[in-house]
Amino acid sequence: MEENTKNPTPPEETPADSVDTNPVVGVAVQEEPAPTPEEADLSRAASILESLLLVSSQPLSYEKIGQLLGGLGRQAVREVVRILQSKCPPDASGILVEEVAKGVQLRTNPANQEYVRRLFDVKPPRFSRAALETLSIIAYKQPATRLEIEQIRGVDCAGALKTLMDRRLVKVVGKKDVPGKPFLFATTREFLEVFGLASLSDLPSMRDIEDFLAAATGGVVAEAPAEPVFQPAGPRRSTSELAASLEEAEHGEPLVTTEPGLPEGVSDVVLSEAAAKEEGEGAEAEGAASGSQAEEPDAE
Numbered sequence: 423m424e425e426n427t428k429n430p431t432p433p434e435e436t437p438a439d440s441v442d443t444n445p446v447v448g449v450a451v452q453e454e455p456a457p458t459p460e461e462a463d464l465s466r467a468a469s470i471l472e473s474l475l476l477v478s479s480q481p482l483s484y485e486k487i488g489q490l491l492g493g494l495g496r497q498a499v500r501e502v503v504r505i506l507q508s509k510c511p512p513d514a515s516g517i518l519v520e521e522v523a524k525g526v527q528l529r530t531n532p533a534n535q536e537y538v539r540r541l542f543d544v545k546p547p548r549f550s551r552a553a554l555e556t557l558s559i560i561a562y563k564q565p566a567t568r569l570e571i572e573q574i575r576g577v578d579c580a581g582a583l584k585t586l587m588d589r590r591l592v593k594v595v596g597k598k599d600v601p602g603k604p605f606l607f608a609t610t611r612e613f614l615e616v617f618g619l620a621s622l623s624d625l626p627s628m629r630d631i632e633d634f635l636a637a638a639t640g641g642v643v644a645e646a647p648a649e650p651v652f653q654p655a656g657p658r659r660s661t662s663e664l665a666a667s668l669e670e671a672e673h674g675e676p677l678v679t680t681e682p683g684l685p686e687g688v689s690d691v692v693l694s695e696a697a698a699k700e701e702g703e704g705a706e707a708e709g710a711a712s713g714s715q716a717e718e719p720d721a722e
Contacts, residue, residue: 475526484500484524512531518530553582553586564609565595
């Protein structure tokens with residue numbers, strides 16, 4: 423029987439939507455589903471955000487990010503940040519995407535800090551005990567006046583305040599509506615950045631501090647009294663007494679104000695000069711008083 427070479431039977435066509443089969447193992451090979459337009463848009467937004475954070479010297483707020491990304495809502499911005507954070511896991515990336523000062527910022531991995539310091543050859547900033555105590559009081563009780571801070575510490579805090587203001591950790595946010603109109607002090611955005619806090623609500627509670635001290639010293643920290651007792655200026659108070667005074671403190675906002683702004687012409691420099699002048703006038707008054715006491719016997 424001869425084969426028909428003129429009209430050969432055409433091969434069967436494979437439907438376009440059929441699944442290809444691997445001729446070796448006989449396993450169906452399925453293509454991965456393409457990302458949805460929404461997922462593609464968020465991935466693109468995450469790429470843009472990474473570039474923005476790289477060139478920004480300050481944390482970008484969620485509102486600012488939403489504006490830069492074409493008017494995205496807060497929930498969508500959080501999803502974009504989450505996508506970017508997943509690309510930089512702490513165990514595999516030297517760059518982390520962290521929430522700082524109510525915003526988002528690229529930061530080096532703390533595990534690599536020693537190597538980063540070698541590059542810049544700088545020492546981390548150090549604070550005196552007086553400055554740390556003053557900063558702690560302001561952080562937990564802000565806004566606070568100089569007198570309120572000194573009532574808790576028991577000593578003058580003009581020098582510590584000037585140091586903290588020079589380092590932009592504390593600023594004047596208004597005046598208290600009491601006789602004398604004393605200045606009110608509060609922490610700044612730089613304070614949150616330096617200590618890696620997203621907001622003041624991330625500050626450790628007094629219970630957390632007591633547990634830390636107990637673990638560090640191997641003992642138990644005594645319970646603080648129900649209400650702090652403020653004493654007039656006198657000898658320096660111990661750390662436990664300072665902690666007790668802060669027991670009832672509550673977290674606030676970093677920029678709480680009682681007035682729209684400072685009076686015209688008043689600045690941090692003016693405040694520092696006023697504090698120094700006040701101390702100088704006090705010393706002159708004491709000298710004049712001692713001099714008058716010495717002249718009284720001669721008058722007799």
